[in-house]
Amino acid sequence: MHHVHDHQFADAAALTSALADEIARAMRAAIAVRGQASLVVSGGRTPVALFNRLSIQDLDWRRVTITLADERWVELDATTSNERLVRIELLRNKAADARFIGLKSTANSVVSGATNAWRELAQIPRPFDWILLGMGDDGHAASLFPASASIAAALDPSLPPACIVMQAPDPPYERLSLNLAALLDARRIAVHIQGATKWTVYQTARASGATVALPIRAVLRQALVPVDVYWSPAN
Numbered sequence: 001m002h003h004v005h006d007h008q009f010a011d012a013a014a015l016t017s018a019l020a021d022e023i024a025r026a027m028r029a030a031i032a033v034r035g036q037a038s039l040v041v042s043g044g045r046t047p048v049a050l051f052n053r054l055s056i057q058d059l060d061w062r063r064v065t066i067t068l069a070d071e072r073w074v075e076l077d078a079t080t081s082n083e084r085l086v087r088i089e090l091l092r093n094k095a096a097d098a099r100f101i102g103l104k105s106t107a108n109s110v111v112s113g114a115t116n117a118w119r120e121l122a123q124i125p126r127p128f129d130w131i132l133l134g135m136g137d138d139g140h141a142a143s144l145f146p147a148s149a150s151i152a153a154a155l156d157p158s159l160p161p162a163c164i165v166m167q168a169p170d171p172p173y174e175r176l177s178l179n180l181a182a183l184l185d186a187r188r189i190a191v192h193i194q195g196a197t198k199w200t201v202y203q204t205a206r207a208s209g210a211t212v213a214l215p216i217r218a219v220l221r222q223a224l225v226p227v228d229v230y231w232s233p234a235n
Contacts, residue, residue, distance in 0.1 A: 003226075011232055011233060012049065015194070015232040018230070020050055020054045023190075027039065035063065036065065037063060037065070041068060043068070043071075043072075043085050047089075047132065051086070055096075061096070064098045065100075069177065070177040070178065071104050072175055074172050103176045105117065113176060114164055131188070134191070134192055137197055138214075139201055139204075140215050145166060150166065155215055156179075156181075157181055157218075160181060162178075162181070180222075186225050191216070191220075193231050
């Protein structure tokens with residue numbers, strides 16, 4: 001069984017530096033072995049400094065494909081768009097050469113959008129090399145929210161890997177997300193969290209309890225993929 005490894009840092013800058021170096025090392029190793037690498041990232045405020053630091057890492061970014069663990073069903077110029085965040089904060093400097101596959105399309109509904117997104121992601125060889133997740137104060141990862149009606153199915157590892165529709169508890173409500181089976185089709189998963197509140201939620205998630213109550217538990221408890229948790233104070 002894989003164990004979850006905790007990496008605690010004195011401050012956000014130290015975490016950002018270490019994690020950017022680690023991701024870059026993994027990308028270089030994947031390129032050396034397979035000629036290409038894949039990186040799945042999440043949105044939100046937490047990874048912005050990391051994206052900036054990653055964008056200046058020296059590697060053959062032309063061989064790296066970047067995609068998202070989840071997306072809000074909003075226009076790509078909306079401030080809440082994860083794709084917009086990635087394009088502004090990560091796909092610049094050296095990382096401007098990376099290939100990006102977004103989840104949001106011109107599909108007229110979020111349901112057909114999910115199907116489209118999964119078809120697009122078929123271009124990326126599996127397993128994904130590295131998946132970078134955050135975690136909300138409610139224990140959600142990607143857009144796998146505890147309050148969503150479909151959370152049990154989303155966390156069922158026996159269902160086929162897919163991009164699915166999820167409902168968020170606050171706007172924008174409609175989300176696309178990789179399901180647990182898709183997230184576990186990876187070589188490594190990192191969970192990047194900052195601040196005392198999230199450390200407490202993480203400790204609760206490590207304790208016994210239902211996965212649907214704190215969906216990050218499904219990632220922490222599985223035995224298929226090694227998980228590294230990177231934490232620092234929120235400074």
